[in-house]
Amino acid sequence: MNYYVMTLFPEMIEDGMNTSITGRAIARELIHLEAVNIRDYTTEKHGKVDDYPYGGGAGMVMQAQPVYDCYKAIEEKMNSKPRVIYLTPQGSTFAQPMAKELAQEENLVFLCGHYEGIDERVLEEIVTDYVSIGDYVLTGGELPAMVMMDAISRLVPGVLNNDMSAETESFSGNLLEHPQYSRPEIWNDKAVPKILLSGDHKKVDEYRRQESIRRTYERRPDLFEKAVESGEITEKEKKVFE
Ligand code: 6GU
Numbered sequence: 517m518n519y520y521v522m523t524l525f526p527e528m529i530e531d532g533m534n535t536s537i538t539g540r541a542i543a544r545e546l547i548h549l550e551a552v553n554i555r556d557y558t559t560e561k562h563g564k565v566d567d568y569p570y571g572g573g574a575g576m577v578m579q580a581q582p583v584y585d586c587y588k589a590i591e592e593k594m595n596s597k598p599r600v601i602y603l604t605p606q607g608s609t610f611a612q613p614m615a616k617e618l619a620q621e622e623n624l625v626f627l628c629g630h631y632e633g634i635d636e637r638v639l640e641e642i643v644t645d646y647v648s649i650g651d652y653v654l655t656g657g658e659l660p661a662m663v664m665m666d667a668i669s670r671l672v673p674g675v676l677n678n679d680m681s682a683e684t685e686s687f688s689g690n691l692l693e694h695p696q697y698s699r700p701e702i703w704n705d706k707a708v709p710k711i712l713l714s715g716d717h718k719k720v721d722e723y724r725r726q727e728s729i730r731r732t733y734e735r736r737p738d739l740f741e742k743a744v745e746s747g748e749i750t751e752k753e754k755k756v757f758e
Contacts, residue, residue: 518548523628526551558582575632598623603657607646619671628657690743694724
């Protein structure tokens with residue numbers, strides 16, 4: 517997986533991504549990351565990349581020229597046109613199915629805007645996907661790009677230790693993950709559920725499934741309904757909660 521991030525704050529991307537699991541994946545060359553500074557591509561002699569909006573209004577607009585030339589420099593390294601994801605609160609909302617789809621790509625380009633936005637004409641020319649990470653407004657696209665790269669990276673083969681965990685965890689389906697316990701057996705007068713100490717793997721699996729269903733019902737009733745509709749939860753399992 518090769519990520520190219522077009523940004524005015526490349527160090528923010530590098531510092532964020534070179535940490536923890538994604539950092540290890542980069543060190544092991546399972547993931548390649550280039551944070552490309554859009555400012556390096558401006559032809560303006562003082563390094564300016566923004567200007568006032570035509571028609572007036574608050575704030576500044578990132579100009580088309582440096583964004584386009586930055587994109588062209590990235591595209592030149594590839595055999596085919598990559599998907600170019602523009603991070604914007606006006607995009608479709610990122611969720612696990614989109615992460616799965618994007619994890620199949622060889623190259624992904626992320627375009628991070630700042631100020632009041634980017635000149636529409638260059639967006640029309642290069643962007644293939646408009647993506648938001650949720651209904652709130654952030655100051656720029658860098659954190660959303662990192663959120664997406666984190667979610668996608670853990671689906672790249674070899675990035676997680678345990679190949680089970682990418683599929684099993686919360687959200688691959690509509691059920692939330694069951695609670696987890698570790699040592700000691702009693703902490704703050706609270707005991708670990710007895711069944712987990714029994715060594716009976718069938719009973720443990722049944723218990724965990726029950727707890728997954730309960731947790732989904734209590735915390736995410738919207739997902740619980742989806743899980744019933746998709747058949748992930750049976751009518752019999754649903755009855756327990758009525
Ligand atoms: Cl992708 N960008 C910005 N600036 N704010 C956001 C967002 C993206 N997603 C949610 N809020």
